[in-house]
């Protein structure tokens with residue numbers, strides 16, 4: 162789950178598109194390939210007006226993106242092969258690999274048929290705590306809490322704070338306030354307990370979103386056995402690693418390997434940092450992922466791949482294919498590489 166830097170990216174997209182820069186730039190800055198990032202893929206979202214609707218694309222759009230990229234010469238490869246191609250400096254032509262975070266059930270029911278149609282591999286990053294229920298899909302629970310409640314009381318360092326949720330406009334503000342509260346004011350270790358207190362106070366079932374929208378272990382095992390699917394790790398509890406002590410962060414990154422092996426019979430080779438933005442992953446966390454023995458690790462930083470990423474296999478950027486940009490023109494612009502420096506203060510090589 163992510164929502165970082167979207168405004169600047171949108172600006173960068175439009176600057177690039179309307180100045181006609183993108184097609185001209187592609188041969189020079191298009192890079193060697195791209196890692197696409199998905200979350201939800203469904204034609205029938207249960208809440209079409211959800212504040213989290215940007216996490217969803219329609220399966221028809223995924224179909225169109227893959228077809229368009231194939232037509233312009235991209236080879237769709239597994240994450241293992243993507244790593245080999247990065248190490249080889251992109252020899253073999255432009256490539257793309259698809260990733261999806263959090264293990265949403267629609268990845269199986271609605272995305273997989275599109276991937277099968279195009280023979281396009283996918284890596285799905287699983288946080289076992291989200292599946293087993295020791296961690297919460299808190300951004301969906303927050304939405305439910307705000308929708309049900311008319312006012313909420315938060316315990317902030319400055320004393321109790323009342324949040325008005327009485328109107329649609331107030332609910333939007335309340336949602337943003339709760340995100341800030343849970344991700345920066347409450348300790349990472351306390352997020353779940355605080356969330357569950359708020360859910361209890363409003364009569365919201367905190368397990369509902371997880372059970373409704375994520376795969377269960379049997380479904381993940383079924384996916385793991387599919388020839389197009391690789392299961393990667395996403396920490397144990399979908400933790401913001403930067404907010405944890407070194408011991409706890411290393412545990413979240415390292416011990417998840419054993420948990421996934423116990424469930425799936427195979428240790429994950431690839432890792433995705435939860436949230437993946439600057440306030441969730443930095444140099445320290447990249448070192449931990451490397452130390453844990455992963456072959457690769459991806460962030461949610463925006464960027465195409467370059468040959469130099471061979472030296473940064475644990476800080477790989479991605480191109481988010483999400484509900485905000487459901488147009489082929491946007492995807493082409495992002496793949497042209499022109500938005501990479503625009504969204505990253507001029508940097509062509511995006512790591513962390």
Ligand SMILES: [Zn+2]
Nearest residue numbers: 162262263435
């Ligand atoms: Zn995630």
